[in-house]
Amino acid sequence: MRFETQAIHAGQEPDRLTGAVVVPIYQTSTYAQPEPGRHLGHEYTRSSNPTRDALQACVAALEGGTHGIAFASGMAAISTVMTLFESGDHVVSTDDVYGGTFRVFDKVFRQFGLEYTFLDTSDLAAVEAAIRPETRMIWVETPTNPLLVVSDLEKLADLAHSRGLLIAVDNTFMSPALQRPLELGADLVVHSTTKYLGGHSDVVGGIIATSNDDLAERLVFRQNAVGAVPGPFDSWLTLRGVKTLPIRMRAHEANAAEVAGFLVDHAKVQDVIWPGLEDHAGHAAQKAQASGFGGIVSFRVKGSLEDACRVCSSTRFFLLAESLGGVESLIEHPAIMTHASVPEDQRRERGISDTLIRLSVGIENVQDLLEDLDQALQG
Numbered sequence: 001m002r003f004e005t006q007a008i009h010a011g012q013e014p015d016r017l018t019g020a021v022v023v024p025i026y027q028t029s030t031y032a033q034p035e036p037g038r039h040l041g042h043e044y045t046r047s048s049n050p051t052r053d054a055l056q057a058c059v060a061a062l063e064g065g066t067h068g069i070a071f072a073s074g075m076a077a078i079s080t081v082m083t084l085f086e087s088g089d090h091v092v093s094t095d096d097v098y099g100g101t102f103r104v105f106d107k108v109f110r111q112f113g114l115e116y117t118f119l120d121t122s123d124l125a126a127v128e129a130a131i132r133p134e135t136r137m138i139w140v141e142t143p144t145n146p147l148l149v150v151s152d153l154e155k156l157a158d159l160a161h162s163r164g165l166l167i168a169v170d171n172t173f174m175s176p177a178l179q180r181p182l183e184l185g186a187d188l189v190v191h192s193t194t195k196y197l198g199g200h201s202d203v204v205g206g207i208i209a210t211s212n213d214d215l216a217e218r219l220v221f222r223q224n225a226v227g228a229v230p231g232p233f234d235s236w237l238t239l240r241g242v243k244t245l246p247i248r249m250r251a252h253e254a255n256a257a258e259v260a261g262f263l264v265d266h267a268k269v270q271d272v273i274w275p276g277l278e279d280h281a282g283h284a285a286q287k288a289q290a291s292g293f294g295g296i297v298s299f300r301v302k303g304s305l306e307d308a309c310r311v312c313s314s315t316r317f318f319l320l321a322e323s324l325g326g327v328e329s330l331i332e333h334p335a336i337m338t339h340a341s342v343p344e345d346q347r348r349e350r351g352i353s354d355t356l357i358r359l360s361v362g363i364e365n366v367q368d369l370l371e372d373l374d375q376a377l378q379g
C-alpha cells in the first residue's frame, strides 16, 4: 500500500460483523469474557480498544513503523517516552522545542532526577560534545516550534547509535506526509495528533510510532500502566482526520509558500522564517530529508511588542489561538502564548523575541489569507 492508500485503509478493514466501511466507535470501557482469563481480544479500554487499535495501526504504517501507541495528548506521549528512563539518566534535547515539552522536561522530569541539556541540535558538534556516560537519548524537534530550525536527522541518528543512545523525533510540524524519521534512523517518532494528523482542531491527542519491538513492548506497558489513553471517540476523530492528511498537507504547504513570499516583500515585516525559503539556514537539510516544508510560517514585525500584539488581534481569518495544523489558519504570539513557560532570558537567547509571530497557514483561499494579513499589518 502506498502512502495515500494507507491513510485511508491501513488498520481499517471493513467491520467483520456489519461490513461498515468506517471503523466503528467502540464506546465501551470493558468487554464481556466467556470465562475468567479468556477474552475475545480486549479486556478493558485502558489496555486496548478496537477504535484506538485502528488509529495506532494506521499511524504506524504512515510512519513506516510497526507499532503505534496512542495517548490522550501529545504531552502524554512525550511524558510516557520519558518514563523509559531512571533517575540520573541524561537526555540531550533540542532547545527550541514546544514550550510544553520544555516545561515537562524542566519542571516535572527533572524532579524525578532526569537531567537535560538543551541545545541547538542542528549543530552536530554541540550535540556530540554534550553526550555524557549517563546520556540515554537525543530528543529532536525538527523543524522546531516556533523558530523552524532544521536538524539533520540521519546524522543525529548515526551519532546517537554510534554512542549507544536512542533518538526520538517530534514529527508534529511535518507529519508523516512530509517527513518519516524512522526511515532516517530514528528509534521513536512522537506526534501531537492534535495538529496535522487530526487536522480539524476538534480533538487533542498524541501518538508514538516505532519499529523497535522491545521499545514498543515497554511503551505499551507504560501506556496501560500510566493510563493517559485517548477515548474511543477521540481515536475515531483522529483517524477520520488522517484520511485526508496527504491532500491537506499539500494545500497547507502551497498556501504557506504564498504567505511566506508575501511577507518577505512586506514593508512592515522584519524577517520571515520558513524552511522553504532559500535563505533559510536549514533549507538544504530540509529538502534532503523531507518531501516538503510544511505549513508553519514565523515572522517578526518591525516595531515593538505592541505592534506584534496589534497584528495578532487584527486578523479576521487567522484566528488568534494556540495550536496549529488544523484546516483553519491560526496566528499566535509565542513569547506570550505557546512559549511563555520558557524563561525570558532563554527566549531572548533563542530568538523568540517580542515581535515574533507564528502562523499556522490553513487551507482557505490564499487570496483571502494574504488580504487578511495585509490589512492587519497595515493597521
Ligand code: P1T
Residues within 6 Å of the ligand: 073, 074, 075, 076, 098, 100, 101, 141, 145, 170, 172, 173, 191, 192, 193, 194, 204, 205, 206, 322, 323, 324, 338
Ligand atoms: O498539545 P498536545 O497535543 O499535548 O501536544 C504538545 C505538543 C508537542 N509537540 C509539538 C511540536 C507541539 O507543537 C505540541 C503542542 N503545541 C501547541 C499547542 C502549539 O500551539 O504550539
